[in-house]
Structure formats: structure tokens, C-alpha cells
Amino acid sequence: MGRVAAPHIITDDSALGGSVIERSLRFNDDDGDFLSRDFGSGGNRKKWTFSAWIKRNKLGAEQRIFGGDTNASHIFFASNDELTWDVAAPGSSASANLNTTQVFRDPLAWFHLVCAFDTDNSTADNRMRMYINGTEVTSFGTRTNPSSGYALNAINADGDRATHTIGRRTSAQGSDGMRFDGYMAEINFIDGQQYDPSFFGYIDSQTGLWRPKRYEGTYGTNGFHLEFKNNSSTSALGKDTSGNGHDFTAYNFSAGEELLTNGEFNSDSNWTKDSSWTISGGKASNGGGGQIYQTISVVSGRIYKMKAIMDFTSVSSIANTSIGFRDTGNSSFYAYQATFSNGSKTDFTPNTINEMSVTWTSSVTGNVRARCYSSDSGLSIDNWSVKEVTDCMLDTPSDRYATLNSVNGYSYNTTFANGNLFANIPASNTYGRAFGNIPIKSGKWYWEVYYNQAGGNGNYLYVGLQDPESGFYRAVRGSDGEQYPNTGGTAVRFATGDIINVAVDLDAGKWYIGRNGTYWYSGNPVAGTGFVHSDLISANASTPIDGLVPLFYNATSGATQQFSVNFGQQPLSYTPPTGYKTINSKNLPIHSPSVLKPQKHFNTVIYTGTGSSRIIESGFNPGLVWCKSRSVNGGQHFLSDSVRGVGKLMQAETNGAEYDAAGNGINANGAIWGGGVGVNGNGSTYVNWFWKAGGAAVSNSDGTITTSISANQEAGFSIISYTGNSTSGGTIGHGLGRTPKWFIVKSRSQNRGWNTYHVSIGNTKYIQLQQTHAAQTQSGWWNNTSPTSSVITLGNDGDVNNSSQNYICYAWSEIPGYSKFGSYTGNGSTNGFYVHLGFRPAWVMVKRYDGGGQGWNIFDNKRNTFNLVNKFLIANSANAEATGSALNLDFLSNGFKFRGTDGGSNASGSNYIYMAFAEQPGITPYDTQTNAR
Numbered sequence: 010m011g012r013v014a015a016p017h018i019i020t021d022d023s024a025l026g027g028s029v030i031e032r033s034l035r036f037n038d039d040d041g042d043f044l045s046r047d048f049g050s051g052g053n054r055k056k057w058t059f060s061a062w063i064k065r066n067k068l069g070a071e072q073r074i075f076g077g078d079t080n081a082s083h084i085f086f087a088s089n090d091e092l093t094w095d096v097a098a099p100g101s102s103a104s105a106n107l108n109t110t111q112v113f114r115d116p117l118a119w120f121h122l123v124c125a126f127d128t129d130n131s132t133a134d135n136r137m138r139m140y141i142n143g144t145e146v147t148s149f150g151t152r153t154n155p156s157s158g159y160a161l162n163a164i165n166a167d168g169d170r171a172t173h174t175i176g177r178r179t180s181a182q183g184s185d186g187m188r189f190d191g192y193m194a195e196i197n198f199i200d201g202q203q204y205d206p207s208f209f210g211y212i213d214s215q216t217g218l219w220r221p222k223r224y225e226g227t228y229g230t231n232g233f234h235l236e237f238k239n240n241s242s243t244s245a246l247g248k249d250t251s252g253n254g255h256d257f258t259a260y261n262f263s264a265g266e267e268l269l270t271n272g273e274f275n276s277d278s279n280w281t282k283d284s285s286w287t288i289s290g291g292k293a294s295n296g297g298g299g300q301i302y303q304t305i306s307v308v309s310g311r312i313y314k315m316k317a318i319m320d321f322t323s324v325s326s327i328a329n330t331s332i333g334f335r336d337t338g339n340s341s342f343y344a345y346q347a348t349f350s351n352g353s354k355t356d357f358t359p360n361t362i363n364e365m366s367v368t369w370t371s372s373v374t375g376n377v378r379a380r381c382y383s384s385d386s387g388l389s390i391d392n393w394s395v396k397e398v399t400d401c402m403l404d405t406p407s408d409r410y411a412t413l414n415s416v417n418g419y420s421y422n423t424t425f426a427n428g429n430l431f432a433n434i435p436a437s438n439t440y441g442r443a444f445g446n447i448p449i450k451s452g453k454w455y456w457e458v459y460y461n462q463a464g465g466n467g468n469y470l471y472v473g474l475q476d477p478e479s480g481f482y483r484a485v486r487g488s489d490g491e492q493y494p495n496t497g498g499t500a501v502r503f504a505t506g507d508i509i510n511v512a513v514d515l516d517a518g519k520w521y522i523g524r525n526g527t528y529w530y531s532g533n534p535v536a537g538t539g540f541v542h543s544d545l546i547s548a549n550a551s552t553p554i555d556g557l558v559p560l561f562y563n564a565t566s567g568a569t570q571q572f573s574v575n576f577g578q579q580p581l582s583y584t585p586p587t588g589y590k591t592i593n594s595k596n597l598p599i600h601s602p603s604v605l606k607p608q609k610h611f612n613t614v615i616y617t618g619t620g621s622s623r624i625i626e627s628g629f630n631p632g633l634v635w636c637k638s639r640s641v642n643g644g645q646h647f648l649s650d651s652v653r654g655v656g657k658l659m660q661a662e663t664n665g666a667e668y669d670a671a672g673n674g675i676n677a678n679g680a681i682w683g684g685g686v687g688v689n690g691n692g693s694t695y696v697n698w699f700w701k702a703g704g705a706a707v708s709n710s711d712g713t714i715t716t717s718i719s720a721n722q723e724a725g726f727s728i729i730s731y732t733g734n735s736t737s738g739g740t741i742g743h744g745l746g747r748t749p750k751w752f753i754v755k756s757r758s759q760n761r762g763w764n765t766y767h768v769s770i771g772n773t774k775y776i777q778l779q780q781t782h783a784a785q786t787q788s789g790w791w792n793n794t795s796p797t798s799s800v801i802t803l804g805n806d807g808d809v810n811n812s813s814q815n816y817i818c819y820a821w822s823e824i825p826g827y828s829k830f831g832s833y834t835g836n837g838s839t840n841g842f843y844v845h846l847g848f849r850p851a852w853v854m855v856k857r858y859d860g861g862g863q864g865w866n867i868f869d870n871k872r873n874t875f876n877l878v879n880k881f882l883i884a885n886s887a888n889a890e891a892t893g894s895a896l897n898l899d900f901l902s903n904g905f906k907f908r909g910t911d912g913g914s915n916a917s918g919s920n921y922i923y924m925a926f927a928e929q930p931g932i933t934p935y936d937t938q939t940n941a942r
Contacts, residue, residue: 027211027213027220027221027222027407028195028221028407030062030221030236030405030406030407031236031403031405031407032194032236032237032238032240032401032403033062033193033194033401033402033403033404033405034192034193034194034237034246034262034400035191035192035401035402035427036177036188036189036190036193036400037190037426037427038067038188038189038190040261040262041177041188041260041261042176042177042188042189042259042260042261042262042400043174043177043179043189043260043261044175044235044246044247044257044259045172045174045175045179045257045258045260046233046247046256046258047173048165048167048231048255049167049171050171050230050231051165051166051167051168051171052165052200052229052231052232053200053201053229053230054162054164054166055127055128055129055160056126056127056128056129056201056202056203057125057126057164057165057198057199057201057203057229058123058124058125058126058198058199058203058204059084059122059123059125059197059198060121060122060123060196060198060199060204060206060208060224061074061122061193061194061195061197062119062122062193062194062195062221062405062406063119063120063191063192063193063194064116064118064119064120064191064193064404064941065086065115065116065190065191065941066190066191066192066415066426066429067190067191067415067425067426068090068116068415069089069090070086070088070190071086071088071186071187072086072187072189072190072191073085073175073176073177073187073188074086074122074176074189075164075174075175076163076164076173076174076178076182077099077165077166077170077172077173077182078099078166078170078171078173078182079097079098079099079100079101079163079170079183080102080178080182080184081097081102081163081183082095082097082098082103082163082164083095083164083178083187084124086113086189087108089112090112090113090114091108091109091110091111091112091113091150092113092122092139093107093108093109094106094107094108094137094139096126096137096155096159096162097163098162098163099163099166100170100183103153104153104155104156104159104161105137105153105159106152107137107149107151107152108149108150108151108152109139109148109149109150109875110148110149111148111875111876112875112876112877112899113941114416114899114901114906115416115876115901115941115942116412116414116416116429117901117903117941118409118901118903118938118939118940118941119192119194119405119406119409119938119940119941120141120142120941120942121141121143121206121209121210121221121406122139122140123138123140123204123205123206123209124139124140125137125138125139125140125203125205126162126164126203128155128156128157128158128160128162129157130203131157133154133157134154136154136157136159138205140205140206142940143206143210143211143212145205165200165231175235176188176193191428192402192428193237194236194237194405194406195209195221195235195406196233196234196235197209197224197228197232197233198228198231198232198233199224199226199227199232200229200232201230201232202229204226208224209221209222209224210222213935215605215606215935216605216929216933217607217929218929218937218938218939218940220406221406228251228252230253231253232251232253232255233249233251233253234249234250235249236248238401240265240399240401241264242264242266243259243262243263244259245264246259246262246264246400246401247259262400263397263399264399264400264401265396265397265398265399265401266397267394267395267396268305268313268379268397269303269305269379269394269395270303272392273291273391273392274288274289274291274292274293274391274393275291276288277289279303280293280301280302280303281303282301282302283300283301284299285297285298285299286299286300286301292320292390292391293389293390293391294388294389294390295383295385295386295387295390296386297383297384297385297386298383298384299382299383300339300381301380301381301390302379302380303378303380304377304378305376305379306375307334307373307374307375307376308371308374309371309372309374310370310371311370311371311397311398312368312370312371312397312459312573313334313368313369313371313395313397313398314366314368314395314396314397314580314582315332315333315366315367315368315369315393315394316364316365316366316393316394316582317332317365317381317390317391317392317394318362318363318365318390318392319332319357319364319365319388319389319390320362320363320389320391321357321358321360321361321385321387322360322361322362323388324359324385324386324387324388325359327348327358327359328384328385329382329385330347330348330357330382330383330384330385330388331345331346331347331348331381331382332345332346332347332365332367332380332390333345333346333347333367334367334369334377334378334379335378335379335380336373336378337376337377337378339378339380343373343377344506346365346367356525356526358527364526364584366508366526366583368398368459368508368582369506370461370506379395396580398579402428402578402579403578404428404578404593406938407936407938408593408936409593409938410577410578410591410592410593411445411576411592411593412429412430412445412578413429413430413432413443413445413446413574414443414446414558414843416901417442417443417444417446417477417843418836418841418842418843418906418907419442419444419836419842420432420441420444421441421836422434422435422437422441423435423442425443427573430573430574430578430579431572431573431574432561432572432573432574433569433571434561434562434563434569434570434571435569436563436565436566436567436568436569440562441563441570442560442563443560443561443562444475444477444559444560444561445558445559445574445576445592446845446903447558447576447592447594447597448557448558448845448847449513449515449557449558450515450556450557450598451515451516451598452515452590452596452598453512453513453515453534453586453589454512454513454589454592455510455512455581455585455586455589455590455591456511456576456591457508457510457511457574457575457581457582457583458561458572458573458574458575459506459507459508459509459572459574459582460487460508460509460571460572461571461573462505462570462571468502468503468504468505469486469487469488469563469564469565469567470486470561470563470564470570471484471486471487471560471561471562471564472485472487472503472509472511472522472560473493473520473559473560474513474520474545474559474560475557475558475560476557477556477558482560483520483541483542483544483545485522485529485541486564487509488502488503488564489502490502492541492542503524507524508524508582510522510525510526511559512528512532512586513545513557514534514537514540514589515545515557517543518543519540519542519545520540520541520545521533521534521539521540521541522541526583529541534589535586535588545557558845559574559576559592561574576591576592576593577590577591577593594936597932599932599933599934603824603825603826603933603934604723604724604826604927604930605934606930607848607851607926608628608928609628609629609701610629610700610721610723610724610726610827611698611699611700611701611926611927612627612629612698612699612851613696613697613851613852613869613870613871614679614696614699614871615639615695615696615697616694616695616697617693617694617695618686618688618690618691618693618694618695619689619691620684620689620690620692621683621684622681622682622683623681624676624678624679624680625679625680625681625682625697626678627678627679627680628679628699629699630677630678630701630704631675631676631679631699631700631701631702632650632651632652632675632700632701632702632703632704632719632726632728633649633650633651633700633702633726633819634648634650634674634679634680634697635647635648635661635698635699636648636680636682636688637695637696637882638686638687638688638693638694638695639694639695639696639890640693640890641686641687642887642888642889643887644686644687644887645660645661645663645687645887646661646884646887647659647660647674647687648661649673649680650675650728650817651675651702651704651728652702652718652729653667653730653757654675655672655673655674655675655676655681656669656670656673657669657670657674658670658673659755659817661763661779661884662779662886663779664760664763666756666757666759666761667757667758667817670683673685673688679697679699680697680699694890696869696871696872696882698852698869700721700726701721701724702719702720702726702727702728703718703720703721703727703744704719705719706718706728706730707719709729709742711740711742711743711744711799711800712739712740712741712742712800712801713734713736713738713739713740714731714733714734714739714740714741715731716729716731716741716743717729717731718743720744720746722744722745722746723824724824724828725745725749725821725823726745726821727743727744727749727818727819727820728817729741729742729743729744729801729817729819729820730815730816730817730818732813732814733803733810733811733812733814733815734812735805735810735811735812736805736810737803737804737805738792738794738803739802739805739810740801740802740803741818742799742800743799743800743820745820745822746822747798747823748795748796748797748798748822749766749796749801749820749821750767750768750821750823750830751765751766751768751820751821751830751924752765752819752820752821753765753766753818753819753820754766754790754803754808754809754817754818755816755818756807756808756811756816757814757815757817758815759807759811759814762777762779762780762808763777763778763779764777764790764808765777765778766790766801767830767832767922767924768831769830769831769858769922770784770858770922771795772791772792772795772802773787773788773793774787775787775790775791775808776856776858778865778885779884779885780885781862781863781864782861783858783859783860783861784858787806788804789805789808789809790806790808791809796820801818801820825847826847826930826932826933827848827926827927827930827931828925828926829847829925830922830923830924831922831923832858832920832921832923833921833923834918834919834921835907835914835915835916835917835918835919836915837915837917837918838910838917839897839909839910841898841906841907841909841914842915843901843904844904844905844906844923845903845904846904846905846925847903847904847931847932848903848928848929848930848932849900849902849927849928849929849939849942850870850900850904850905850925850927850928851870851926851927851928852867852868852869852870852925852926853867853868853869853900853905853923853924853925854867854868854884854924854925855913855914855923855924856921857912857913857916857919857920857921858920858921858922859919859920860912860919862912863912863913864883864885864913865883865885866896866913866914867881867882867883868880868898868900870900872890873900875942876899876900876942877897877899877908878897878898878900878905879892879893879896879897879898880892881896893909893911894909895909895910895911896909896911896913896914897909898914899942900928900942901942902929902938902939902941902942903931903939905925
């Protein structure tokens with residue numbers, strides 16, 4: 010159902026008119042979290058709409074999103090990660106069904122789901138309508154429409170079948186299970202209306218991203234709105250803010266409410282204390298030699314966080330103070346901070362105010378004491394609190410926080426939980442790793458690591474940072490404080506229950522690591538002294554790092570390492586150093602220039618041929634079009650550009666020279682093609698890839714060879730025409746204003762190859778687009794000289810610089826958030842290598858370069874509009890489009906991940922280069938986030 014478009018209104022919560030989602034709710038399948046409500050009376054069982062924002066964590070399992078009181082009337086993820094929506098009468102099997110062919114395997118970002126139901130709709134396919142990120146799903150593996158007027162749906166049923174659950178199916182609903190693992194936010198259920206996604210979100214005109222907006226209509230009898238922003242208590246998490254009062258009961262969640270009473274010490278009550286302790290003036294003060302405590306109730310397996318401000322300014326020498334969680338028999342601590350030896354370190358400093366924090370994974374269910382003992386006269390305590398770690402998160406579709414990256418192929422055998430904030434690296438997994446999923450490139454950052462389990466054979470958890478591409482990393486080992494690279498250790502170490510503090514100053518190239526609020530090496534992040542390493546800006550003096558991610562790995566095969574991370578989506582244990590920020594999208598600096606809407610600079614267009622001349626529109630005035638038949642074997646790759654002009658074509662799969670094809674090629678609106686079978690044969694299918702250049706060509710004299718160029722500096726693409734001079738070291742200006750990372754040179758007048766430079770192969774090797782061979786050593790092409798921000802250097806070789814011969818060069822520089830050119834090593838697994846791009850890709854080409862026989866495989870977002878991405882064309886082959894499970898991959902919100910084992914993309918130990926352009930930008934000035942696909 011549509012509605013009349015309303016004027017775009019600027020609201021207080023967004024400059025672009027969208028809604029800011031404040032909080033989400035984390036579901037952990039191990040805890041069995043779910044929300045439940047018995048509506049009592051029934052609603053409209055023929056017409057309703059369900060809307061929710063979702064971020065998945067665990068993949069490959071059946072997981073319920075929302076459903077009624079039956080086994081088979083619900084919306085859920087199937088075990089193959091497809092999305093299924095079944096409709097059934099209470100106690101019956103499904104009578105209607107939608108099952109997507111699309112898979113949902115992106116735990117890095119949020120997506121928006123709308124399921125709209127109306128059995129009175131006269132069009133059968135419109136009775137059940139599903140939308141992802143504002144676009145209707147039309148491809149289903151199975152589709153069974155409900156009969157006209159069907160009114161037996163268990164969703165909105167009444168009587169003894171009126172219970173509805175979110176996040177789990179209970180035994181009362183047929184069988185217990187289907188536990189959801191991930192995050193949900195901004196859930197709306199509209200009773201009595203079938204609405205399209207425009208009621209809940211919108212496409213931002215500047216970026217093309219799908220963004221949330223607040224639903225402003227009525228909700229109907231059983232409608233509800235769950236925002237999860239009331240975290241005053243667990244019972245408040247399921248608060249319905251629609252006005253209907255349909256609150257849901259929250260089971261097994263924690264809101265992080267306060268477990269201590271009178272922790273502000275505003276009265277002399279609620280605490281059991283010895284005579285040495287007095288409560289006055291908002292503090293508990295000790296006269297020496299006694300304890301103060303309060304009894305609280307805990308649950309085994311839950312994580313509890315105790316914090317307090319402990320004032321030792323009147324204590325010049327601390328003798329004996331301990332605080333933490335203690336058994337009710339008062340015989341021993343479960344977890345504590347103390348002045349006596351605690352893992353070779355004392356935790357309090359005299360003559361100052363100490364910020365205390367103890368985090369404990371409870372090993373008991375029942376009562377324990379929050380207790381302090383001190384013989385130090387003059388100590389006072391303020392703001393003492395104990396909270397269970399909350400499931401009410403700041404991580405939302407409006408502000409994405411870093412988590413651990415569960416799709417990173419290097420995290421083999423590592424298991425993740427608790428919203429991808431917990432990792433278990435097993436003892437058998439030597440050098441097993443886990444990574445954060447948001448790279449940081451500049452600025453000051455702070456995060457915390459809770460050491461859940463240090464392992465039985467030593468505390469061999471390394472904590473640090475890594476460049477996901479180069480392998481460069483810096484870390485500190487918890488068993489002895491050893492730094493990597495090895496510059497010696499310290500006497501301190503991590504112990505089970507510790508909070509590890511990490512502060513990173515990328516502007517100064519320094520980082521700091523601490524334990525329970527005290528930094529090692531006498532570190533002071535604010536003053537910039539006592540840092541761990543000072544070389545985080547570059548792996549060496551000349552190679553800049555593209556970004557660093559938090560790194561954790563197990564340095565021994567003899568011990569399991571378990572830890573939890575907090576990048577700021579939950580309350581921190583310690584106050585970050587002044588000027589240091591938590592890692593989330595709103596805190597990331599804006600990198601300029603940025604491409605706000607990639608479709609203005611790169612676009613893929615697919616079409617069916619007509620056999621007569623036509624224009625294929627690109628959406629902008631293009632500089633380069635690359636055309637390939639999808640359905641015709643023997644269909645060549647045709648390239649046409651604005652500098653050579655319409656009617657001048659070359660073929661990527663051959664080394665043939667340029668030839669005339671009157672009336673075919675580049676056009677001001679896209680490309681014009683005749684009726685030829687290679688470009689527009691009647692009934693055949695085609696794809697055109699378009700890049701925007703800089704308009705009319707201009708002369709450029711930056712190099713020793715004068716060039717004619719059309720350069721789009723904003724998107725980093727240039728077309729360069731020149732005549733060779735057979736001089737080693739000859740240079741051509743490219744006009745990009747930044748260093749190209751990928752370029753291709755082709756002779757127009759001779760039968761020569763498509764000679765390709767890629768930054769990951771370097772300036773001493775060559776590789777050709779029309780060939781399957783590996784990268785070969787060759788000094789004659791690039792003169793062993795890397796390109797600069799103004800010129801490309803050529804050798805004295807006929808392929809690139811033959812005297813009096815004409816050449817064309819296509820050059821790309823890397824634009825953060827829009828394009829990326831790098832390399833990776835395959836792992837030969839269906840849990841393949843993950844490549845971080847910093848954007849959601851529209852086009853990816855990969856080539857193995859350390860072995861022959863493998864082609865240049867091309868994937869895009871128009872031939873596969875959803876995951877899996879399994880349709881590929883090969884740049885060096887005239888073969889028709891093919892599919893194959895061995896070449897499967899997923900396009901993710903921030904990169905791509907291989908799901909196949911083919912030698913052309915993911916053979917174990919083999920090395921590959923890639924070239925990628927964005928569908929959705931990773932960097933904009935508007936705090937936007939890419940959508941999960």
C-alpha cells in the first residue's frame with residue numbers, strides 16, 4: 010500500500026528529517042532472551058504490518074523474530090540464513106509461506122524488515138509482502154499465498170492462543186527453541202493496516218541510504234511500539250510507547266539497573282557496617298579496621314560490574330583495603346580490588362582519588378555481599394554501585410558501535426556471543442584471533458576488555474591493534490607484559506577478572522595499555538607519556554596504514570582465552586582519558602573528499618537487447634563504458650571512452666588494437682549501441698559498467714610526455730591519452746591529484762596487451778587483463794618506479810611506451826568510502842576471507858597473481874541484487890555469465906566475504922588482488938551507516 014508523498018520536514022532529531030533510534034535490545038541465544046505478551050483479545054487477523062530494525066550475530070541457526078502462539082505462524086531466519094514468513098492457524102501447520110532465496114549473513118550492520126499482511130487484497134501476491142531496506146522482496150524459493158479472506162492467522166489470535174513472542178519460541182507455543190541471537194530496535198506492529206516501508210523509513214536523497222524515520226500513524230487494537238529506551242528496570246525494557254499500553258514481559262534480559270540501595274550514602278541506612286565506618290555528607294568514611302557491606306542477589310553466568318570512587322587523599326600509606334564481591338559466609342572474595350598482592354599488582358594509590366571497578370562473571374546463584382574492608386583510617390567511599398551488564402544497548406541503526414568481527418576469516422575456530430562482544434579462543438587454536446570491525450585511522454580512542462578466563466596454562470592473551478591488510482600489528486601479552494614487536498616485558502600481567510584499558514592516540518602514533526585503571530609503563534594518555542609503542546602511524550617510514558582494528562589473539566595452544574569487549578555501547582568501567590572517544594560511527598572523523606552518492610560516479614546497468622539502435626542510460630555523463638554480453642558465449646568485452654570518442658572500441662579479452670564501430674560506444678547520457686549481437690542482440694542479456702570521468706579532455710604537461718586527460722578527482726578516475734616516446738623514465742600526467750593505485754595501459758594502434766599496474770603487485774612486475782598468467786617480473790613497463798600524485802612513470806617497452814604509438818590509460822586513485830584496491834590471501838574455506846572495504850560494494854573484480862590459469866572474475870550488485878553473489882563474468886574471456894558455488898561470495902555492509910573455494914578467488918594460501926567500487930558510501934558528513942544486505 011502506498012501513500013501520497015509528504016514534504017520533507019527538517020526535525021530536531023536529524024538535519025535530514027529522519028528519526029534517531031536511541032537504543033536497541035541485545036538477544037543472546039545462550040541466555041534464551043525473549044519478549045512475550047498475551048493480548049487477551051484478538052486483533053485483525055487479516056490485516057497487519059510488522060516493522061523492525063535487525064542486526065544478526067550468530068548465523069546458521071533457526072531464529073524467531075516475531076510470532077504467534079503456534080509452531081508455524083511466525084517470521085524467522087531459517088538454518089540456511091534465508092528469511093521465512095509462515096502463516097498458520099493456532100495449532101496447525103503453515104497454510105501460507107514466503108521463503109526468500111536471499112540469505113542474511115552480515116553481522117556488521119543493521120537492516121530494516123517490513124512484513125505487510127492483507128488477505129482481502131484481490132491480488133494474491135500482495136497478500137503477503139516483504140520488504141528489506143525499503144525494497145520489496147520478489148525472489149522467493151517458495152511462495153504459497155493465503156487464500157482470499159483468510160482469517161485464521163495465529164498472529165493477532167485471541168483466547169488461549171493470544172501469546173506472542175519476540176526472539177524465541179516457547180514450549181507453550183509448540184516447542185522451545187528458535188532463539189534469536191543479535192540486536193533488534195524500533196519495533197512497530199500496526200494492527201488493521203497493510204503498510205509499505207515508507208511509513209517507517211526513507212531513502213536519503215544525498216547518499217542513497219535507507220534510514221529510519223518515526224511512524225506517526227495509529228496502531229489499532231493490538232498494535233505496539235517497542236523502543237527499548239527505558240532501561241530503568243528489566244520490566245521497563247518491553248514498554249509499549251504506542252499509547253495502547255501493550256507492554257511486553259522481558260525474560261532473561263538485564264537492563265543494568267542498580268542492585269545497591271543508597272550507594273550515594275545520603276542516609277545512614279541500608280548498609281551493614283562495623284563501628285569504624287560512618288555515613289555522613291554523602292560518603293562512607295572509615296576510621297580504621299572494619300567492614301561495610303550490602304547483600305545482593307546474583308545469577309550464575311551473568312556479568313556484574315561494581316564501581317566506586319575511593320578517596321585516599323588523606324591516606325599517605327595504604328596498609329590493607331579490599332573491595333569486591335564476597336560470599337555471605339565472609340570467608341573469601343569472588344572478585345575484588347585490593348592493596349595486597351593481586352596478580353603481581355596492587356590496585357590502589359595513596360594520596361589521591363581512585364576510580365575503582367570490579368567486573369565479575371558470577372559463579373553462583375543466590376546472595377553475595379558487596380563488601381569493603383579497610384584498616385586505613387581516612388578512606389572514604391562515594392558513588393558505590395553494582396549493576397548487571399545491560400542488554401539495553403547504544404548500538405543502533407542511528408549510531409553503530411564497534412563489535413568483534415565474526416565474519417573475519419582469520420578468526421578460525423573462535424566463537425562469539427553476547428552481541429559479538431564476547432570471544433572464546435580455544436586452547437587448540439594457537440594464534441587464534443578476533444578483530445574489531447571498525448578501523449580507526451586518526452584521533453584518540455578508548456575501549457575496555459574484560460578478561461573472563463585467563464586459561465589454565467598461562468594468561469597468553471595478546472591485546473593490541475592490527476592493520477587488516479598488511480598484517481602489521483602491535484600488541485602486549487598478558488602473561489608477562491611482553492610487547493610485540495618484542496621490546497621486553499614488565500612484571501605485571503593480566504589476570505582473570507581484570508579490566509584491560511586500551512587508549513590509542515593515532516595522531517601522535519602512540520598507544521597505552523592498562524589494568525584496572527592503571528596504565529603500564531607509567532603511562533599517561535593525557536600527558537602523552539609512558540606509551541607502549543610510537544609507530545602506529547606507519548608500518549615503516551614510508552608505508553601509511555589504511556586503518557587499525559582492535560586485535561586479540563591466543564599466543565598458546567595450552568590455554569583457552571575468553572574475553573569481553575566494550576567499545577562504549579555499554580557503561581564503561583573507567584572514565585576514558587580526557588579527549589579520548591569510544592569507537593562508534595558518530596565519533597568517526599569525516600574524511601574528505603568523500604563521494605556521497607556512488608551512483609553519480611559509478612553505475613551498473615543491465616538490459617535485454619532489442620536488435621535495434623538504442624541508448625543505455627547511466628544516470629550521469631560517463632567517461633568510460635565497459636559492455637559485456639551475459640547470455641551469449643563468444644560475446645566480447647567492449648570498452649569505449651569519452652577521450653577516444655564514440656565509434657572507437659577495444660576488447661578487453663584480446664590484445665587487438667582499437668577499431669572503428671560507427672555509432673557505437675560512449676554517449677553523453679550513457680552508451681549508444683546498435684543491433685549487434687555483442688552489444689544489443691535481440692533477446693540477449695547484457696551488462697554495462699559506467700565510470701564518470703572529468704568531461705571534455707584537456708591538455709596536461711605534468712609529465713615529460715604531454716597527455717590529453719579527462720580526470721574526475723572527486724571519484725578518483727582519469728582517462729589519459731598519450732603518444733609514446735620510447736624513453737625509459739618517461740612520465741605521463743594523470744590529473745588525479747593523488748596517487749593512482751590501479752591503472753591499465755593499452756596501445757590503441759598496435760596489437761598489445763592490457764598492461765595493468767596494481768599497488769599490491771608493485772612497480773617491478775606486470776600482469777595483463779586479457780591473460781590468466783601470474784604477475785611476472787618486468788622492469789620495462791613502469792621503470793621500477795611507483796606512480797605519484799601527479800605522474801605515472803613508463804619504461805621503454807612497446808606495450809606502454811613505443812615511439813609514435815598512441816596509448817590510452819585508465820587510472821584510479823583510492824577514495825575512502827567509495828573505492829578500494831588491495832590484496833588478500835585465500836583460506837580455501839566456505840568461511841572465506843573477509844575483505845574490509847569501508848563501504849558496501851557495487852562492483853568487485855579479483856585476480857590471483859601468484860599462480861597462472863586463473864581469470865579476472867567480475868561480480869556486481871545488479872546481476873545479483875542480494876546475497877549470495879554467484880554470477881560472474883571473466884574479463885579475459887568471451888564466455889557468457891556463469892554461476893558456481895565455488896566462486897560464491899557475500900557483499901557485506903563494509904566489504905565482501907568469499908563463501909567458495911575456487912582457485913580464482915579463495916584457494917588456500919594463494920594471493921589475490923581486488924578492485925572494488927561502492928554501492929553505499931562508508932563515509933559521509935551525515936553520520937550515515939551502510940545497510941546490511
